[in-house]
Amino acid sequence: MSLTNASPSEAAKSAKEASHILATLSESARNDALTAIHSSLIAAKNDILAANARDLEAARLAAEHGQLSQSLVSRLDLGKKGKWEDMLKGILDVRGLDDPVGKITLRTKLDDGLELTRVTCPIGVLLIIFEARPEVIANIASLAVKSGNAAILKGGKESTESFIAISKAISAALDKTEVPNGAIQLVTTRDVIPQLLDLDQYIDLVIPRGSNELVRYIKSSTKIPVLGHADGLCSIFLEHSADPRMAADVIVDSKTSYPAACNSLETLLVQESALDTLLPTVAEALIAKGVVLHCDTKTKTALSAKLPSDISTKIEDAQSADYDTEFLSLTLAVKAVADIHEAIAHINAHGSKHTDAILTSSSDLAEQFMSSVDAAGVYWNASTRFADGMRYGFGTEVGISTNKIHSRGPVGLEGLMIYKYKIRGQGHVTAAYGEGEGKKSYKHERLPL
Amino acid sequence: MSLTNASPSEAAKSAKEASHILATLSESARNDALTAIHSSLIAAKNDILAANARDLEAARLAAEHGQLSQSLVSRLDLGKKGKWEDMLKGILDVRGLDDPVGKITLRTKLDDGLELTRVTCPIGVLLIIFEARPEVIANIASLAVKSGNAAILKGGKESTESFIAISKAISAALDKTEVPNGAIQLVTTRDVIPQLLDLDQYIDLVIPRGSNELVRYIKSSTKIPVLGHADGLCSIFLEHSADPRMAADVIVDSKTSYPAACNSLETLLVQESALDTLLPTVAEALIAKGVVLHCDTKTKTALSAKLPSDISTKIEDAQSADYDTEFLSLTLAVKAVADIHEAIAHINAHGSKHTDAILTSSSDLAEQFMSSVDAAGVYWNASTRFADGMRYGFGTEVGISTNKIHSRGPVGLEGLMIYKYKIRGQGHVTAAYGEGEGKKSYKHERLPL
Numbered sequence: 001m002s003l004t005n006a007s008p009s010e011a012a013k014s015a016k017e018a019s020h021i022l023a024t025l026s027e028s029a030r031n032d033a034l035t036a037i038h039s040s041l042i043a044a045k046n047d048i049l050a051a052n053a054r055d056l057e058a059a060r061l062a063a064e065h066g067q068l069s070q071s072l073v074s075r076l077d078l079g080k081k082g083k084w085e086d087m088l089k090g091i092l093d094v095r096g097l098d099d100p101v102g103k104i105t106l107r108t109k110l111d112d113g114l115e116l117t118r119v120t121c122p123i124g125v126l127l128i129i130f131e132a133r134p135e136v137i138a139n140i141a142s143l144a145v146k147s148g149n150a151a152i153l154k155g156g157k158e159s160t161e162s163f164i165a166i167s168k169a170i171s172a173a174l175d176k177t178e179v180p181n182g183a184i185q186l187v188t189t190r191d192v193i194p195q196l197l198d199l200d201q202y203i204d205l206v207i208p209r210g211s212n213e214l215v216r217y218i219k220s221s222t223k224i225p226v227l228g229h230a231d232g233l234c235s236i237f238l239e240h241s242a243d244p245r246m247a248a249d250v251i252v253d254s255k256t257s258y259p260a261a262c263n264s265l266e267t268l269l270v271q272e273s274a275l276d277t278l279l280p281t282v283a284e285a286l287i288a289k290g291v292v293l294h295c296d297t298k299t300k301t302a303l304s305a306k307l308p309s310d311i312s313t314k315i316e317d318a319q320s321a322d323y324d325t326e327f328l329s330l331t332l333a334v335k336a337v338a339d340i341h342e343a344i345a346h347i348n349a350h351g352s353k354h355t356d357a358i359l360t361s362s363s364d365l366a367e368q369f370m371s372s373v374d375a376a377g378v379y380w381n382a383s384t385r386f387a388d389g390m391r392y393g394f395g396t397e398v399g400i401s402t403n404k405i406h407s408r409g410p411v412g413l414e415g416l417m418i419y420k421y422k423i424r425g426q427g428h429v430t431a432a433y434g435e436g437e438g439k440k441s442y443k444h445e446r447l448p449l
Numbered sequence: 450m451s452l453t454n455a456s457p458s459e460a461a462k463s464a465k466e467a468s469h470i471l472a473t474l475s476e477s478a479r480n481d482a483l484t485a486i487h488s489s490l491i492a493a494k495n496d497i498l499a500a501n502a503r504d505l506e507a508a509r510l511a512a513e514h515g516q517l518s519q520s521l522v523s524r525l526d527l528g529k530k531g532k533w534e535d536m537l538k539g540i541l542d543v544r545g546l547d548d549p550v551g552k553i554t555l556r557t558k559l560d561d562g563l564e565l566t567r568v569t570c571p572i573g574v575l576l577i578i579f580e581a582r583p584e585v586i587a588n589i590a591s592l593a594v595k596s597g598n599a600a601i602l603k604g605g606k607e608s609t610e611s612f613i614a615i616s617k618a619i620s621a622a623l624d625k626t627e628v629p630n631g632a633i634q635l636v637t638t639r640d641v642i643p644q645l646l647d648l649d650q651y652i653d654l655v656i657p658r659g660s661n662e663l664v665r666y667i668k669s670s671t672k673i674p675v676l677g678h679a680d681g682l683c684s685i686f687l688e689h690s691a692d693p694r695m696a697a698d699v700i701v702d703s704k705t706s707y708p709a710a711c712n713s714l715e716t717l718l719v720q721e722s723a724l725d726t727l728l729p730t731v732a733e734a735l736i737a738k739g740v741v742l743h744c745d746t747k748t749k750t751a752l753s754a755k756l757p758s759d760i761s762t763k764i765e766d767a768q769s770a771d772y773d774t775e776f777l778s779l780t781l782a783v784k785a786v787a788d789i790h791e792a793i794a795h796i797n798a799h800g801s802k803h804t805d806a807i808l809t810s811s812s813d814l815a816e817q818f819m820s821s822v823d824a825a826g827v828y829w830n831a832s833t834r835f836a837d838g839m840r841y842g843f844g845t846e847v848g849i850s851t852n853k854i855h856s857r858g859p860v861g862l863e864g865l866m867i868y869k870y871k872i873r874g875q876g877h878v879t880a881a882y883g884e885g886e887g888k889k890s891y892k893h894e895r896l897p898l
Contacts, residue, residue, distance in 0.1 A: 249876055370869075374469060393893035408868060427694075
């Protein structure tokens, strides 16, 4: 890892060059580098925690002066129970994943002695822009090395001391391995994000990890493809045949198990015929967990009639903007819809293509919902909070993408790969094929992988 | 198909809405629509050819006044031998391809009664911007319907009459099918490309089909992902162990079988140790086909010594810009390199990531070249002109992509797909899983597809 005060463009150029070597390394060479990083971080623990303590001290001071939020200060702390161990374990977990490089996904015999294969390969150079949490740097470096991608890392300034200490350890480790040192670049100079976002000749993919504002800013400021999501506006459609207890459980989990997460529920659509039967049970369960409901007229009327008046203080009138709002808190927008068609149309118009669910006893309606809703995740009778790389069994997660191309939903190592077509011939020329006398035909025989 | 004089944003909005229906149609419904389009075009043949004749007449007039090139006029002509039949056959060919929608590519049992599947689905709304050739509209409409994507088509103004006639026939056909009419929108109003490129809330992918200038302009003018290639700067590295006859055949095919194609050879890199042995044979064969060589000092010196002086007029001094030039004509840049490392470095620095080849007898060097060169196609002892969807056996081709994400190389129907994750549960909630007493663990059992 290079800890660079070089210009962004020099850092990116050197990452590009390193990426061409990294792409050719064997699985064992890449895994050895992860082992070396792991050992090197263990050896440097004291230095890293001391650096982190300096970051933390500065952040606490800034927080006292109101320049930084307490939650950000808390996310900085590498000394927090389990955090250091989790960071180290994460490196070995990534090392243990299936090698994503060099997988053959298509093999076709074009003609005798002429074979086409499609082989997975790294994308090239990733630019990863992230905010405070210092442990992310080790996680990202591991993912990059495992997937054969070079990476340029730009972290939040609050963690600078921690980043520098960690990157020194990673750099020392890489020096003993086949992974070129330039493959992982930490950029610590300030205010360089606009310059980095301009380097589309070197950088192939930008992955922002941080607040909606960060992601939105990046998406609007670069021609380089961006993998990620700005919004997570997840919806559930409560259909009238759903089991009431199940519905309450799933909706409570979706809304309250981690309200600040992008896969949390923000809008509940209730079928009109379920307003008196299902909604009261669900609303009571939500209110018991501290959720404030922003209801349209129909759902509010139904609830006012059914619920004891002392809890109706938790019910407020919805504004139309509520149905386009990612609350990230214990607030939920609630709306009545006539049927599944209206629910689907609402979600396709107001959702963020992240994760949406239907609760119903009808498998026909469930399948209709899942094929009609345009989102990375479409669920039947399950919490939206399952949208997560670890829960999906991917072993690791780069982030969750709401993009419509390349990778969608929780993105694991596979999402950091592209492919190339290889042809192995024996001097074959295209002019030999075609219609007419003496011309050959392609065989196009699918071969086993 | 809607033939719209609506605003670009109304057209795009209506395509988006139609895309949500199109995405849910069965394979047979989509195939039936292709059958209907095919019949409708046959029935409207006279009208369409009459409209095309009017376009042609106007274009000939413009060409006489020097406002249009003769080659463009020729590409307009639907009456040219075989063109109409090819257009019709293309629709049935696309209909006959494997259904790309709804393929299950991952199935995982997360827990008892909780299953995750990854299913291919259409991307959504494609914006396809193309130049003169009027038959492209039928081809694109077929690809869109087959892949379940809505499409907005913006053609060159020279073909307007033909487009309108074809789109009327397609529109009449779709009216009798389940494919919503708004799924295919032809925009004929002028000067709307900048407005269309701005509609990232409706349009998911832009596919330009036309000149380098068109593609480059589009890539630099939109935040919507663009699938395609601006340049096709293909290189061959001639290694000293290559068979001379084979090398000459492959290089001649790569350069001369269709010099204006994007997969044609533009730069020949010759190993220094092969300057006296292989290069003269290759150069003679190229010059016999009318190729002009732009040589660096080393290759020129070697050729001057070996070749008869009367053909040395075909050898010119290379300028450094030649190694970054897509000639698209019978001109070839030639350069000596010390070894495979220099060849790889040259290609990774100057190439366009389209298709590059090595000619060698060494399988070790071939594998090294193919893993080190960062391009969509990397070939060993085969012509670069094999880079083509039909030749690869894809049945059809949307274009060739030099992108680093999503789709690379010749793009068939598969490149127009993305996927969604479906979870089918029985009321499962995430809070039930984790560490600690009473908590469950994920099973993450890979299931057969």
